[in-house]
Each structure stands twice: as structure tokens, then as C-alpha cells.
Amino acid sequence: xxxxxxxxxxxxxxxxxxxxxxxxxxxxxxxxxxxxxxxxxxxxxxxxxxxxxxxxxxxxxxxxxxxxxxxxxxxxxxxxxxxxxxxxxxxxxxxxxxxxxxxxxxxxxxxxxxxxxxxxxxxxxxxxxxxxxxxxxxxxxxxxxxxxxxxxxxxxxxxxxxxxxxxxxxxxxxxxxxxxxxxxxxxxxxxxxxxxxxxxxxxxxxxxxxxxxxxxxxxxxxxxxxxxxxxxxxxxxxxxxxxxxxxxxxxxxxxxxxxxxxxxxxxxxxxxx
Numbered sequence: 204x205x206x207x208x209x210x211x212x213x214x215x216x217x218x219x220x221x222x223x224x225x226x227x228x229x230x231x232x233x234x235x236x237x238x239x240x241x242x243x244x245x246x247x248x249x250x251x252x253x254x255x256x257x258x259x260x261x262x263x264x265x266x267x268x269x270x271x272x273x274x275x276x277x278x279x280x281x282x283x284x285x286x287x288x289x290x291x292x293x294x295x296x297x298x299x300x301x302x303x304x305x306x307x308x309x310x311x312x313x314x315x316x317x318x319x320x321x322x323x324x325x326x327x328x329x330x331x332x333x334x335x336x337x338x339x340x341x342x343x344x345x346x347x348x349x350x351x352x353x354x355x356x357x358x359x360x361x362x363x364x365x366x367x368x369x370x371x372x373x374x375x376x377x378x379x380x381x382x383x384x385x386x387x388x389x390x391x392x393x394x395x396x397x398x399x400x401x402x403x404x405x406x407x408x409x410x411x412x413x414x415x416x417x418x419x420x421x422x423x424x425x426x427x428x429x430x431x432x433x434x435x436x437x438x439x440x441x442x443x444x445x446x447x448x449x450x451x452x453x454x455x456x457x458x459x460x461x462x463x464x465x466x467x468x469x470x471x472x473x474x475x476x
Contacts, residue, residue, distance in 0.1 A: 208268040209324075211317040265311040267324045272300070274309050281309045285328045293457025295346070296437045298322060313435070319426055326463040333463040335471070341398040341461055347453035351391035358384035394453030398461070403472040405441075405465070407451070418472030420444050426462040439465060 264275040273282035289303040293310075300309045311321045326333060342348075362380030392410050399406040403418040423442045427450070428435040438452040439462045454461045 206269055208266050209320075210264060210266050211311075211315045211321060212264040213315065263312050263315060265315060265321055267321060272309065272311075272325070272328075274311055276312070281307060283307060283309050288329055288332065291332050291456075291460055293460050294344075295457060296435065296459065297457050298325065298459040300325070318435075319428075322426060322459045322463065326466065330463075330467055333460070333467045335400045335464060335468040338460075338464045339400050341400075341454050341464065343394055343396050344453055344455040344457075347391050347394045351387055355384040355386075355388035355391065358387065391453070395451055398451060398454060398465075400464075400468050405468070407449070414449075416441070416443070416449075418469055421469055424462065424466045424469045426459065437462075441465075 266273045266275075271282055271284040271287070273280060275281075283300055283302055287302045287307075288300045290301050292299045292301065296313045297310050301307070311318065315321075358380050362377040362384065365380065366374065366377035395407050395409055397406070397408040399408070404415055405418070405421070406413060406415045420443055421441050422444055425440045425442065426437060427440040428437045436452075437458040438450050439454075439458060441449040441451065443449060451461065451465075452458065
């Protein structure tokens with residue numbers, strides 16, 4: 204007996220709350236406009252943006268069925284049968300599914316509750332897509348390897364420029380920009396350079412050194428996240444036998460893909476063992 208399709212979407216109450224907050228925000232802007240007509244364009248833009256956001260939330264949907272997966276968004280619906288998926292890719296927290304011809308790319312929304320379940324379902328339905336032979340070397344993502352260092356450098360340069368142009372009170376803004384730059388740079392450098400699978404071993408190389416773990420030293424592989432305001436930043440947590448978890452982040456193509464690859468490798472290594 205086939206299972207009923209599982210639907211992941213914003214609940215009616217969530218959409219209703221978002222709509223009420225939008226109405227409140229628009230009302231506030233309308234009140235401001237009543238006293239200051241020059242803010243009318245801003246009020247109109249806020250109203251249009253609020254309507255679009257509520258409409259978008261009401262349409263977002265991911266459906267997992269026995270024979271395939273489908274997603275719905277602002278610009279329509281896409282679907283793929285499980286056997287039509289030929290490869291996976293992704294960026295940041297996303298996972299993207301591609302068909303053989305490359306004319307259909309499907310990406311479940313990361314905003315919906317149950318996104319972690321969707322990732323697990325994809326891995327269970329098509330484990331072959333995440334075989335370690337297809338992903339033997341997992342490298343640091345371009346965001347962590349290039350973009351974050353550039354942001355850090357820009358912040359430091361802005362701080363130095365402010366200091367050079369300002370009087371004695373320019374020390375504080377310089378310090379703020381300089382510290383922010385160093386923090387971003389340190390965050391980028393703390394991400395692994397490479398995670399390499401070789402047999403039943405996982406080699407994790409950092410900028411200042413490397414560590415190697417056997418599959419037996421890893422009790423489990425989990426997809427974890429850090430809550431940042433209303434969004435989640437995903438990472439992979441390796442629960443080691445010594446009780447000290449190892450967190451991997453900033454890897455390409457995306458953390459959900461990296462998670463499924465490492466989970467697949469860990470499970471197969473234990474089956475062989």
C-alpha cells in the first residue's frame with residue numbers, strides 16, 4: 204500500500220499572522236504619510252512588498268510522494284520523478300535536483316518547516332546521488348574561500364580610511380570596522396579547506412592543520428543548524444566516540460549535500476565493518 208504524499212508548506216495560521224503584521228506595518232506607514240507626504244512612495248512600496256510576501260508564503264510548497272517530488276513557488280510548479288534525477292547541486296543551505304537533460308531544476312524551499320525531513324527523504328529515495336565515489340573531495344565553498352575574505356578586507360580598509368580622514372574621534376569607528384573585519388576573516392579561516400573521503404577514513408584539512416577520523420570513531424552524522432533570526436544556517440555535526448562533536452561548515456556544493464554524502468559514507472563503512 205503506497206503512502207500518502209507528504210506536503211510541506213506554511214500553515215494557514217502562519218500566513219494569517221504574516222498578513223496581519225503586514226497590514227499593521229502598512230497602517231503605520233500610512234499614518235506617517237498622512238503627516239509627511241514625501242514618504243508616500245515608501246508607503247506604496249511597503250504595501251506592494253507586503254502583499255507580495257504574503258502571496259509568496261501562501262504559495263510555497265514541497266510535496267514528497269512515492270514516485271517523485273514537486274515544488275511550488277511564485278512562478279509555478281516543478282516536479283521530477285525519483286528516477287529522472289541525474290545529479291544534485293546546491294549553494295548555501297539549498298539542495299538542487301536536476302534531470303538528465305538539464306531543463307528541469309528543482310529546489311525545495313529552505314524556509315518551510317520540515318526542510319530537514321525533505322533532505323532525509325531525498326537521501327533515502329536516491330542514495331546513489333550521494334555516493335562517496337562521486338564526491339571524494341569536498342572543498343571549501345566560494346563564499347567562505349573568496350567572498351568572506353573580501354568582505355573582511357573591505358571592512359578593514361573602510362576602517363583605516365575613516366581613521367586617516369577623521370580627527371581623534373575617528374578611533375572608535377576604525378576599531379569597530381577593524382574588529383568586524385578580523386571577526387569575518389577568522390570565521391572564514393575556521394572553516395575546513397577540504398574534507399576528503401578515502402576508504403573508511405575522513406580527512407579534514409584546515410588552514411593550520413588537519414585531522415583524520417576513521418568511520419569507527421564517528422558514532423553518527425547529523426544535519427544541524429544555527430538559528431540566525433528567522434533563518435537557519437546548516438552545518439554537519441560528526442558525533443565522535445570521545446564525546447567531542449566536530450562541526451563542519453562552509454563546504455561546497457552545499458551543507459545538505461555534504462551531509463548526505465558523509466551520512467552515506469558513514470553508513471556504508473559500518474555495513475562493511
